[in-house]
Amino acid sequence: MTLQIPKDIEYLKYCEAPHNRYELAKQFSSPYSMICFHVKKLVNMQLLFVVKEENGRGPGKVKYYLTTDKGRAIVRGHMEATRE
Numbered sequence: 001m002t003l004q005i006p007k008d009i010e011y012l013k014y015c016e017a018p019h020n021r022y023e024l025a026k027q028f029s030s031p032y033s034m035i036c037f038h039v040k041k042l043v044n045m046q047l048l049f050v051v052k053e054e055n056g057r058g059p060g061k062v063k064y065y066l067t068t069d070k071g072r073a074i075v076r077g078h079m080e081a082t083r084e
Helices: 005-014 021-028 032-044 069-082
Strands: 048-055 061-067
Touching: 005 021, 005 032, 005 069, 021 032, 021 061, 032 048, 032 061, 061 069
Parallel strands: none
Antiparallel strands: 048 061
16 A cells, blocks of 8 residues: 555644544545545554544444554654655
8 A cells, every 4th residue: 555645644634633534524625435545544554543433423433533653753754855
């Protein structure tokens, strides 16, 4: 799996505070299915983790995601590399 640099870095930066997939879709004006794909990929890469779960409306639970230390290191490295 590889990172899609501009988009995945934005997701990691936004998840410095816990947010769920719905909040990510609203923030970035992206289709929900695209957000689900990126979040699943970032969780599998251990760059995001589930910080808490709540009973949501409907059939499932709402999961809130937070950036891991590894994810924050990637964001810092990207910011240093793009700094002028």
